[in-house]
Amino acid sequence: MGGQVLRLQDVTVRRDGAVLLRDIDWAVHEDERWVVVGPNGAGKTTLLQVVGAMLFPSEGSVEILGERLGQTDVFELRPRIGLASAALAEKVPPEEKVIDLVLTGSYAILGRWTEEYDSNDVTRAVELIDQFGCAPLIRRQFGTLSEGERKRVQIARALMPDPELLLLDEPAAGLDMGGREDLVRRLSSFAYDPKAPTMVLVTHHVEEVPSGFTHVMLLRHGSVVAQGPINRVMTAENLSHTFGVPLNLERGRDGRWYARAHQF
Numbered sequence: 001m002g003g004q005v006l007r008l009q010d011v012t013v014r015r016d017g018a019v020l021l022r023d024i025d026w027a028v029h030e031d032e033r034w035v036v037v038g039p040n041g042a043g044k045t046t047l048l049q050v051v052g053a054m055l056f057p058s059e060g061s062v063e064i065l066g067e068r069l070g071q072t073d074v075f076e077l078r079p080r081i082g083l084a085s086a087a088l089a090e091k092v093p094p095e096e097k098v099i100d101l102v103l104t105g106s107y108a109i110l111g112r113w114t115e116e117y118d119s120n121d122v123t124r125a126v127e128l129i130d131q132f133g134c135a136p137l138i139r140r141q142f143g144t145l146s147e148g149e150r151k152r153v154q155i156a157r158a159l160m161p162d163p164e165l166l167l168l169d170e171p172a173a174g175l176d177m178g179g180r181e182d183l184v185r186r187l188s189s190f191a192y193d194p195k196a197p198t199m200v201l202v203t204h205h206v207e208e209v210p211s212g213f214t215h216v217m218l219l220r221h222g223s224v225v226a227q228g229p230i231n232r233v234m235t236a237e238n239l240s241h242t243f244g245v246p247l248n249l250e251r252g253r254d255g256r257w258y259a260r261a262h263q264f
């Protein structure tokens with residue numbers, strides 16, 4: 001077990017009278033890869049915002065990479081965290097070039113203006129773009145990419161500052177079958193890479209959980225149903241409680257999961 005990357009104690013998030021997260025306790029260590037699984041509205045995105053130092057909880061304590069939220073400068077903390085989400089992708093100007101989008105990831109800004117990049121930055125950006133299968137797209141404008149290409153470019157951008165923690169919010173949402181399988185396979189080999197950062201991936205489809213992910217948190221109505229090592233916690237019973245429907249769960253020989261509703 002590596003060093004502690006996240007530590008949440010009794011974290012509650014309220015907004016406009018609604019409880020979005022309730023009494024969350026969570027510890028994430030360096031060498032772990034977590035998936036957070038739950039239905040729409042369970043609080044998954046809210047949880048990622050908290051651990052991405054974008055949202056303060058109403059109650060409880062949050063430690064991220066050894067820094068306590070509320071007692072640390074979040075502007076120093078955020079560059080140590082890579083985040084890819086649909087909400088961020090919507091803010092990308094359509095004419096932004098792929099290479100510029102990834103390069104500006106080092107500064108957590110959008111739009112290339114007058115920054116000077118050193119050649120190490122450019123080399124790293126090209127390597128990341130290549131690692132996620134986007135080398136032929138390097139000069140293309142973001143707005144001209146397919147949904148799958150956009151997702152992969154976004155992950156390359158999130159990795160640009162060499163973050164210690166990588167947060168992925170529904171990375172496979174909106175992809176067709178080929179795009180999903182390609183992305184899940186890339187995330188799987190990334191998960192097995194011991195040099196990769198600690199990862200937290202959010203999804204509402206167990207089919208999108210890449211093999212190589214080691215732990216799971218199951219969320220329903222802002223509360224934890226179960227959490228821990230994926231082999232122990234990802235069960236039909238736990239998933240059925242999480243989604244509120246009786247589910248059968250199977251695991252393929254490739255380590256991927258498949259859930260189906262019981263025949264009624």
Ligand SMILES: Nc1ncnc2c1ncn2[C@@H]1O[C@H](COP(=O)(O)OP(=O)(O)O)[C@@H](O)[C@H]1O
Nearest residue numbers: 015016018020039040041042043044045046047
């Ligand atoms: N500003 C807000 N005020 C009240 N409720 C909100 C607000 N933002 C989100 N919610 C609600 O909080 C719940 C959790 O949202 P979210 O974290 O986005 O869930 P998930 O990502 O699991 O789908 C949802 O029911 C959503 O409607």
Ligand SMILES: [Mg+2]
Nearest residue numbers: 044045046169
């Ligand atoms: Mg969400």
